[in-house]
Amino acid sequence: MAEAIAIGNLTRRFGPLVAVNGVSFTVAPGEIFGLVGPDGAGKTTIMRMLAGVLSPHAGTILLDGIDVVAAPERAKPHLSYMPQRFGLYEDLTVAENIRFYAELFGVPRKERIARGAELLEAAALGPFRRRLAGNLSGGMKQKLGLICALIHTPRVLLLDEPTTGVDPVSRREFWAILYDLREQGVTILLSTAYMDEAERCTRLALLHAGEIRSCDTPQRLKQAMPGALLAVPAADPRAVRAALGGVPGVLGLLLMGDRVHVRVDDAARAAPLLAARLAGPNIAHGEIARVEPGIEDVFVALVGDATKAEAA
Amino acid sequence: MSLRRVLALGFKEFLQVWRDPRSLAVALLMPLMQMVLLGYGVSLDIRRVPLCVQDQENSTESRALVEDFVASGWFAITRTLPDNAAVRTAMDREQCIGALVIPVDFSRVLAATGQAPVQSIFDATDTNTTNIAIGYAEGVISLATADFAARWEAAHGTRPTRVGVVDFEPRVWFNEGLDSKNFIIPGVVAVILALVGAQLTSLTISREWERGTMEQLISTPVQPIELMLGKLVPYFAIGLFDAAFCLAAAIFWFRVPFLGSIVTLALTTSLFTFVVLGIGYLISVRIRSQIGASQVALVLTMLPTTLLSGYTFPIDQMPAAIRALTFIVYPRYYVSILRAVFLKGSGVAELAFPMLALTLYAVFIIWVAARAFRKSLD
Ligand SMILES: Nc1ncnc2c1ncn2[C@@H]1O[C@H](COP(=O)(O)OP(=O)(O)OP(=O)(O)O)[C@@H](O)[C@H]1O
Numbered sequence: 001m002a003e004a005i006a007i008g009n010l011t012r013r014f015g016p017l018v019a020v021n022g023v024s025f026t027v028a029p030g031e032i033f034g035l036v037g038p039d040g041a042g043k044t045t046i047m048r049m050l051a052g053v054l055s056p057h058a059g060t061i062l063l064d065g066i067d068v069v070a071a072p073e074r075a076k077p078h079l080s081y082m083p084q085r086f087g088l089y090e091d092l093t094v095a096e097n098i099r100f101y102a103e104l105f106g107v108p109r110k111e112r113i114a115r116g117a118e119l120l121e122a123a124a125l126g127p128f129r130r131r132l133a134g135n136l137s138g139g140m141k142q143k144l145g146l147i148c149a150l151i152h153t154p155r156v157l158l159l160d161e162p163t164t165g166v167d168p169v170s171r172r173e174f175w176a177i178l179y180d181l182r183e184q185g186v187t188i189l190l191s192t193a194y195m196d197e198a199e200r201c202t203r204l205a206l207l208h209a210g211e212i213r214s215c216d217t218p219q220r221l222k223q224a225m226p227g228a229l230l231a232v233p234a235a236d237p238r239a240v241r242a243a244l245g246g247v248p249g250v251l252g253l254l255l256m257g258d259r260v261h262v263r264v265d266d267a268a269r270a271a272p273l274l275a276a277r278l279a280g281p282n283i284a285h286g287e288i289a290r291v292e293p294g295i296e297d298v299f300v301a302l303v304g305d306a307t308k309a310e311a312a
Numbered sequence: 313m314s315l316r317r318v319l320a321l322g323f324k325e326f327l328q329v330w331r332d333p334r335s336l337a338v339a340l341l342m343p344l345m346q347m348v349l350l351g352y353g354v355s356l357d358i359r360r361v362p363l364c365v366q367d368q369e370n371s372t373e374s375r376a377l378v379e380d381f382v383a384s385g386w387f388a389i390t391r392t393l394p395d396n397a398a399v400r401t402a403m404d405r406e407q408c409i410g411a412l413v414i415p416v417d418f419s420r421v422l423a424a425t426g427q428a429p430v431q432s433i434f435d436a437t438d439t440n441t442t443n444i445a446i447g448y449a450e451g452v453i454s455l456a457t458a459d460f461a462a463r464w465e466a467a468h469g470t471r472p473t474r475v476g477v478v479d480f481e482p483r484v485w486f487n488e489g490l491d492s493k494n495f496i497i498p499g500v501v502a503v504i505l506a507l508v509g510a511q512l513t514s515l516t517i518s519r520e521w522e523r524g525t526m527e528q529l530i531s532t533p534v535q536p537i538e539l540m541l542g543k544l545v546p547y548f549a550i551g552l553f554d555a556a557f558c559l560a561a562a563i564f565w566f567r568v569p570f571l572g573s574i575v576t577l578a579l580t581t582s583l584f585t586f587v588v589l590g591i592g593y594l595i596s597v598r599i600r601s602q603i604g605a606s607q608v609a610l611v612l613t614m615l616p617t618t619l620l621s622g623y624t625f626p627i628d629q630m631p632a633a634i635r636a637l638t639f640i641v642y643p644r645y646y647v648s649i650l651r652a653v654f655l656k657g658s659g660v661a662e663l664a665f666p667m668l669a670l671t672l673y674a675v676f677i678i679w680v681a682a683r684a685f686r687k688s689l690d
């Protein structure tokens with residue numbers, strides 16, 4: 001039983017909609033595994049089934065060897081789940097929430113106090129322990145959620161979009177805590193909509209319409225992306241994108257702030273063609289250069305290809 | 313089962329009620345308001361009470377007094393009658409609910425001594441209306457008295473020797489001691505407890521769903537039975553507090569004679585509170601919105617307690633089919649227990665049947681409620 005999480009062929013429907021469709025993956029102990037996908041991809045549904053609060057229509061879930069589908073209650077003492085929507089009591093203070101969850105998991109008093117202080121310190125929430133949770137800022141709420149999830153020692157930590165709406169400083173504190181946990185051997189499964197955050201995971205599953213498109217380390221996912229990537233900086237990137245559609249060798253176009261990422265089959269051959277196309281309508285642009293793809297590029301490449309394949 | 317988790321849940325729930333003005337109002341103000349409302353009857357604003365007059369004198373003074381009754385707006389003079397027998401007939405025919413009797417020497421006695429007796433007779437079948445009508449009549453008489461005192465002073469230069477110028481002697485027929493109050497008030501306590509208790513717990517589970525706290529809660533090892541007990545603990549304390557308040561009001565404010573023992577009262581009240589809270593909790597488990605749960609709780613407790621518990625409509629006068637139905641209406645047992653404990657001083661031995669019925673109810677509700685909750689979002 002080497003895997004901390006092993007799910008096989010997991011399926012869940014809501015009426016006619018197949019929210020999760022035959023999803024399989026495994027997570028090794030101590031990994032930070034990321035579920036990445038657009039809204040409605042099925043991230044939350046997978047998390048809920050793993051947490052034992054929603055039953056799958058088909059498939060298996062093993063958590064440290066415990067069959068979650070058959071006996072969710074046996075798995076619950078060993079996992080912590082932080083839902084996407086804030087799930088703590090807004091009319092209880094920070095300290096009261098922490099204490100409540102510690103009691104539910106049977107954490108001894110001494111341990112609760114020591115661990116609570118440590119976590120509050122790490123999350124910079126120490127001064128707010130007497131504040132009602134409802135009066136915390138969005139980022140503070142998320143950090144409190146993490147503290148409550150960690151007040152006992154879970155083997156598996158499930159975090160559903162934990163840093164959405166959290167400022168960069170708090171996000172850094174958040175990740176520092178996650179890295180610490182990883183050192184302690186806690187397995188972490190998180191979903192995220194932030195691509196920079198996805199890059200910090202040890203492995204990623206790219207999820208689209210309830211199915212896994214690809215699953216690997218961020219590094220290998222990027223290497224496996226078909227084609228090469230050219231960046232075209234421009235004052236009006238929308239005009240650039242509009243102009244480059246249909247150029248031979250162009251596989252995909254992605255707006256990235258002040259530049260356009262152009263995925264091509266052959267960088268050396270395509271670069272001059274792009275420059276020539278932009279010269280016609282006289283669209284101003286910077287130097288066209290080859291860049292390393294990010295996870296977002298990989299994702300769009302995969303999903304774009306898939307939609308094309310479906311259309312064909 | 314873990315006692316620790318039960319206590320943690322109970323403490324959490326207590327903090328939430330304590331900090332929620334709405335729950336606190338239901339817990340503490342609702343019993344007070346209902347005790348006043350139901351205790352004094354809903355018909356507080358009675359106008360134009362039909363009144364008969366038996367004016368044996370028919371003098372200027374006596375007609376002036378009758379005129380005062382009419383002018384007050386609270387009374388309508390339906391008839392003028394010759395004697396007591398006629399008054400009784402009029403009441404039986406429901407032509408009036410009270411009569412004002414002015415003696416034959418009214419104005420003479422009044423002029424000579426400055427005070428004269430007037431009698432009023434009321435039909436006490438409807439205790440509440442009668443109480444209110446007597447209050448009105450006292451008001452009219454005291455105004456007339458003040459007026460007469462002023463005129464007396466103007467004429468004689470001194471105040472009359474005694475202030476009670478017109479003596480008012482209300483008498484009540486058919487129910488001399490107004491003791492239907494003693495019968496109704498214990499029932500009122502049962503109604504209030506049923507209403508408040510079910511209201512309190514009907515919100516506890518739906519609140520977790522609506523506020524989004526349930527998802528995280530069911531991802532912990534907490535067991536359904538722990539959740540239920542934890543949630544009932546603080547409301548049980550509140551329920552007993554409310555019960556103590558209402559029972560104390562019944563004894564000390566409404567002066568219902570209390571012949572039984574406090575222990576019997578506490579025991580049976582705890583049992584009933586438990587049943588009522590369990591029903592509220594069960595509703596809460598089944599209905600996920602707070603508004604919905606609260607309304608269902610209202611209907612499920614209000615209807616049976618007011619109509620079928622025997623609190624206002626005597627059970628032995630109901631049609632047989634409905635009488636049979638009352639056996640599953642749990643408040644009827646508590647209503648009959650309370651009446652027996654208050655008025656007859658019954659102990660546990662005499663109350664074995666209703667207590668057993670309540671116990672069975674408690675066990676059944678708790679069993680169903682504990683199983684009804686599923687730790688799942690489906
Ligand atoms: N309880 C439900 N009833 C009906 N449909 C549901 C339910 N929960 C989820 N869905 C549907 O299942 C699909 C997957 O939803 P899910 O919440 O898992 O997506 P997600 O990846 O978490 O999205 P987001 O990034 O918006 O949180 C969506 O189309 C959603 O509308």
Ligand SMILES: [Mg+2]
Binds near residue numbers: 044045
């Ligand atoms: Mg989601």
